[in-house]
Amino acid sequence: MSVLPPGLTQETFDQALAEFRAAIGPQWVFTSDADRASYLDPFDIGDQDDHASSAALAPSGVEDCRKILEIANRYRVPLWPISMGKNLAYGTAAPEMRGSVILDLKRMNRILEIDEEMGTAVVEPGVSFFDFKAELDRRQSGLWMSGPSHSWGSVIGNALEHGVGYTPYGQHAETICGMEVMLADGSLVRTGLGAVEGTREWQAYRWPFGPGLDGMFTQSNFGIVTKMGLCLMPEPEGMAGVSIRIPDRGDFRALIDTLRPLRMTDVINAPYTIANGWRQITGGRVRSEVWDGPGAISRERMEELLAERGQGWWSVIFNLFDSPAGLDLRLEKIRQAFSQNIPGATIEVRRWEQGQPKESWMRQDVSLAPLGVVDWGGNPGGHSDFGPIVAPLGDRAEEVYAIIERRFLEYGKDPWIGMFGISSRALIFVADMFYTRTDAEETERCRRLFRQLCADMTGIGIGLYRTHLRFMDDAVAMHGWGDHALPKLNNRIKAALDPNGILAPGKQGIGSWNDKEEEGQ
Amino acid sequence: MRALVCTAPLLAIAGALAVTQGAQAEDGRSGQELFLERCGACHLEGGFGTRVLSRRVPEGQAELERREVLPASFTTTVVRRGIGSMPQIRPAELSDAELQAIADYLEKRR
Ligand SMILES: Cc1cc2nc3c(=O)[nH]c(=O)nc-3n(C[C@H](O)[C@H](O)[C@H](O)COP(=O)(O)OP(=O)(O)OC[C@H]3O[C@@H](n4cnc5c(N)ncnc54)[C@H](O)[C@@H]3O)c2cc1C
Numbered sequence: 204m205s206v207l208p209p210g211l212t213q214e215t216f217d218q219a220l221a222e223f224r225a226a227i228g229p230q231w232v233f234t235s236d237a238d239r240a241s242y243l244d245p246f247d248i249g250d251q252d253d254h255a256s257s258a259a260l261a262p263s264g265v266e267d268c269r270k271i272l273e274i275a276n277r278y279r280v281p282l283w284p285i286s287m288g289k290n291l292a293y294g295t296a297a298p299e300m301r302g303s304v305i306l307d308l309k310r311m312n313r314i315l316e317i318d319e320e321m322g323t324a325v326v327e328p329g330v331s332f333f334d335f336k337a338e339l340d341r342r343q344s345g346l347w348m349s350g351p352s353h354s355w356g357s358v359i360g361n362a363l364e365h366g367v368g369y370t371p372y373g374q375h376a377e378t379i380c381g382m383e384v385m386l387a388d389g390s391l392v393r394t395g396l397g398a399v400e401g402t403r404e405w406q407a408y409r410w411p412f413g414p415g416l417d418g419m420f421t422q423s424n425f426g427i428v429t430k431m432g433l434c435l436m437p438e439p440e441g442m443a444g445v446s447i448r449i450p451d452r453g454d455f456r457a458l459i460d461t462l463r464p465l466r467m468t469d470v471i472n473a474p475y476t477i478a479n480g481w482r483q484i485t486g487g488r489v490r491s492e493v494w495d496g497p498g499a500i501s502r503e504r505m506e507e508l509l510a511e512r513g514q515g516w517w518s519v520i521f522n523l524f525d526s527p528a529g530l531d532l533r534l535e536k537i538r539q540a541f542s543q544n545i546p547g548a549t550i551e552v553r554r555w556e557q558g559q560p561k562e563s564w565m566r567q568d569v570s571l572a573p574l575g576v577v578d579w580g581g582n583p584g585g586h587s588d589f590g591p592i593v594a595p596l597g598d599r600a601e602e603v604y605a606i607i608e609r610r611f612l613e614y615g616k617d618p619w620i621g622m623f624g625i626s627s628r629a630l631i632f633v634a635d636m637f638y639t640r641t642d643a644e645e646t647e648r649c650r651r652l653f654r655q656l657c658a659d660m661t662g663i664g665i666g667l668y669r670t671h672l673r674f675m676d677d678a679v680a681m682h683g684w685g686d687h688a689l690p691k692l693n694n695r696i697k698a699a700l701d702p703n704g705i706l707a708p709g710k711q712g713i714g715s716w717n718d719k720e721e722e723g724q
Numbered sequence: 725m726r727a728l729v730c731t732a733p734l735l736a737i738a739g740a741l742a743v744t745q746g747a748q749a750e751d752g753r754s755g756q757e758l759f760l761e762r763c764g765a766c767h768l769e770g771g772f773g774t775r776v777l778s779r780r781v782p783e784g785q786a787e788l789e790r791r792e793v794l795p796a797s798f799t800t801t802v803v804r805r806g807i808g809s810m811p812q813i814r815p816a817e818l819s820d821a822e823l824q825a826i827a828d829y830l831e832k833r834r
Pocket residue numbers: 284285286287288289290291292293295296308328350351352353355356357358359360361362363364365366367368423426427428429573574575576577586707710
């Protein structure tokens with residue numbers, strides 16, 4: 204069954220495909236049903252076909268990209284760029300707009316540079332975390348990678364999506380230092396000091412003479428990122444893995460107010476993760492083994508399950524990075540703060556020093572094990588999340604937490620919530636929804652829950668970190684200040700840079716939000 | 725319009741994990757090496773795939789490398805389409821020839 208880009212007839216699309224084949228080689232133009240199926244979102248919250256692509260193109264480099272753009276502009280073929288295309292939970296490799304052609308950058312997979320002295324690297328889009336780690340190991344590099352919990356994705360795709368890791372370099376978009384970007388008209392731009400001919404400083408400093416544009420190309424459809432510079436962390440002298448159990452549900456506010464100053468003064472020098480009860484009872488089993496009642500697992504059952512595992516209502520985990528003596532000082536401050544504010548908390552610490560073998564708690568190994576959680580709610584498993592950005596203030600965090608927990612219970616979903624202390628001044632809540640992907644009632648309920656929460660959060664002035672393709676327009680609509688001045692500015696930039704709207708239509712609601720408003724929706 | 729699937733073994737390049745079977749991809753890497761690299765993170769002992777499969781296949785059959793019967797055509801379909809909670813894998817990241825080498829290895833391995 205063929206799917207077409209909106210507005211194109213089969214005949215014109217066939218002509219465009221013929222031109223793509225001539226431009227990049229027929230073997231890199233994928234049109235069969237089986238090949239297109241490989242771009243569907245395996246975890247979609249509804250019918251995968253809603254986000255089906257019409258074809259996929261796999262260019263070998265920037266010259267191929269330029270040829271593709273020239274043809275796409277002429278025929279008005281929408282292109283959806285992906286790097287590794289493992290944006291699992293948020294759409295994977297599928298496009299927002301049905302009928303888009305995937306621009307699969309996987310073949311552009313060179314690691315162009317790893318600079319041991321400067322602690323920087325330059326990579327192409329197809330470089331996965333597996334590839335990158337293997338290359339660092341091969342070189343016996345003194346630099347460490349910061350990756351997300353599963354390693355299937357790409358260094359570039361993850362950083363572009365504002366992904367999160369668990370080292371001091373864990374805010375991945377913050378580690379970007381310079382990009383090469385191809386705009387919709389085929390022109391190639393280097394951001395930052397990369398604009399200076401023959402520079403040695405492209406990755407040294409992000410702020411050129413004039414505006415810093417790196418951020419403009421993250422979570423965006425303004426260009427195709429063809430290269431990215433990144434800062435890498437030198438191997439630390441030591442690490443400590445800290446896990447804290449807080450038995451009392453009523454201690455949430457105190458917990459947030461205890462962690463904030465520790466993170467802000469850099470005593471805790473990497474992102475921390477807080478898990479609520481539901482999030483702690485998952486490992487090593489499936490939901491049907493612990494709960495067969497209707498709706499969400501009840502609070503009482505949850506407490507039983509936590510007690511069985513000796514866990515508290517809240518848990519916090521994080522790693523510290525420092526010399527052994529520095530770690531002692533940090534740990535002392537952490538112990539003091541907790542014994543003062545939350546005497547019931549118990550703290551466990553593991554240590555590592557340079558030269559010792561690495562252990563799994565350090566999260567330095569590449570892994571796909573975290574994907575196992577997807578099967579928790581039923582098979583075929585799917586999962587996505589609601590991700591508000593919240594100030595780490597006890598009152599504020601409690602307000603948001605209470606709304607999310609209440610709504611999840613109301614909609615019959617387990618409130619499986621993690622809170623990531625990604626920076627010193629921001630907590631990202633990740634409220635996961637697990638569902639059986641083929642259960643239409645359940646996925647529809649999850650979509651309603653998500654939209655209900657968007658409305659709730661808009662009411663208290665909260666925006667989102669990232670969303671599944673299905674909720675791009677809902678998330679952008681939350682930015683209402685000044686009569687939606689920011690979304691409107693994005694639309695104006697989009698119209699100027701990509702007048703035919705061929706690059707990733709619908710991405711982050713840029714373009715589409717405005718169209719809908721004009722249509723009076 | 726895809727590249728021809730390469731079934732004939734190319735020059736044997738002795739890799740660290742060289743196997744006796746002929747399943748090889750275009751660059752000479754064996755089906756076994758490719759399996760370990762591309763599927764191993766989920767399909768060795770304790771992996772996500774092995775754990776899910778152990779809930780629905782006969783005992784001892786969850787690890788693909790120990791499977792009594794695993795037709796190559798089944799493996800290639802599963803990988804391109806995905807199955808249950810296994811996300812699919814695209815031709816641009818794992819070529820038809822590489823996939824065929826893995827599938828042949830899993831079928832004939834014993
Ligand atoms: C169980 C589980 C755990 C997870 N844990 C984490 C975690 O700890 N941290 C985290 O950050 N994420 C996490 N994720 C989410 C996600 O899977 C990862 O972020 C993953 O790395 C993203 O995939 P990718 O890197 O392949 O990006 P891609 O799929 O390649 O890209 C994502 C999107 O970015 C845009 N894009 C990509 N490349 C380009 C380009 N070159 N030019 C222009 N636009 C581009 C496109 O819109 C694309 O759809 C998790 C998911 C699951 C299911």
